Amino acid sequence: MNAANLRSPCNSKSTCRQRWGVILAGGDGKRLLPLTRRITGDDRPKQFCALTGGETLLKQTRRRVGRMILGQQTLLVMTRTHERYYAGQITGVPPSCLLIQPHNHGTAPAIAYSLTRIRQMDPHGLVAFFPSDHHFANNDALIMHIDFAFTQAKSHPERVILLGIEPEAPEEAYGWIEPGSPLASESGNLISEVSRFWEKPSRRIASCLMRRGCLWNSFVMVGAVGAFIEMIRHALPNLLTGFESMWATTTAGAEHEALRELYLKVPATNFSDDVLSARPSDLVVIRARGLGWSDLGEPRRVLSMLRSKHAQ
Secondary structure, three states, X not given: OOHHHHOOOOOOHHHHHHEEEEEEOOOOOHHHHHHHHHHHOOOOOHHHOOOOOOOOHHHHHHHHHHOOOOHHHEEEEEEHHHHHHHHHHOOOOOHHHEEEEOOOOOHHHHHHHHHHHHHHHOOOOEEEEEEOOEEEOOHHHHHHHHHHHHHHHHHOOOOEEEEEEOOOOOOOXXXXXXXXXXXXXXXXXXXXXXXXXXXXXXXXXXXXHHHOOOEEEEEEEEEEHHHHHHHHHHHOHHHXXXXXXXXXXXXXXOHHHHHHHHHHHOOOOOHHHHHHOOOHHHEEEEEEOOOOEEEXXXXXXXXXXXXXXXXX
């Protein structure tokens, strides 16, 4: 990948002001609990654990995102039941940047919550979503790819841009993206249409996908606020209507109770399964390489990442 083609730095106040970030930190981390219990002695989710050094994954993510997006325009989506674990990790975060869910209800409500909040403040903004429990060995490469994605989101405001990772192995536990036709306006075929998604395929199918040039789905996404909103409107209209109605009828200071009632009404939903997979025509994917990415959702990935760090 040619860095010169990717670099579109946030080098002016007007450019920075267009960018919003959302760090998704509301998951329960159940698959990694056997390991995190041994490390911490309690049931804290992995994003609040220091798995890779002195900093928790959430602090690492905040520091990484802070190199790309202004702190006052970076929202943290968390879950009230985890408050005892994150209370000491959000010092200095403005209350307006904290979106606290009553309980974990899947990624789709968390994303709809953040999008409808951002739309109130900046309806024409561009937003990037970052899971809080991922590892990147090369932050500089990630920043170049995200800068490129923001540029593409501005050029293609009707599309959501996904960061697809060039696979290193036929991984069965990841979601896969099958790229379609390259965008005609782009050089180097770095960005393509999305043909379809493959969620946690068998090893045999994953091997075929790898040979065909398919990509791991990092769940890092960038797009115009309106593009995300319209995608949810088509895939999960009742979920979006619920949040829109909540904001329209809730008075100042009553958000907590309104959210609690809404989360009791809407079903738990997964953004990858219920939105992305349902709307591939709304998406494009960037082929990313050199990021050293890992989803730290399983103990073997954490151990593999630690071995790699120690070998450096």
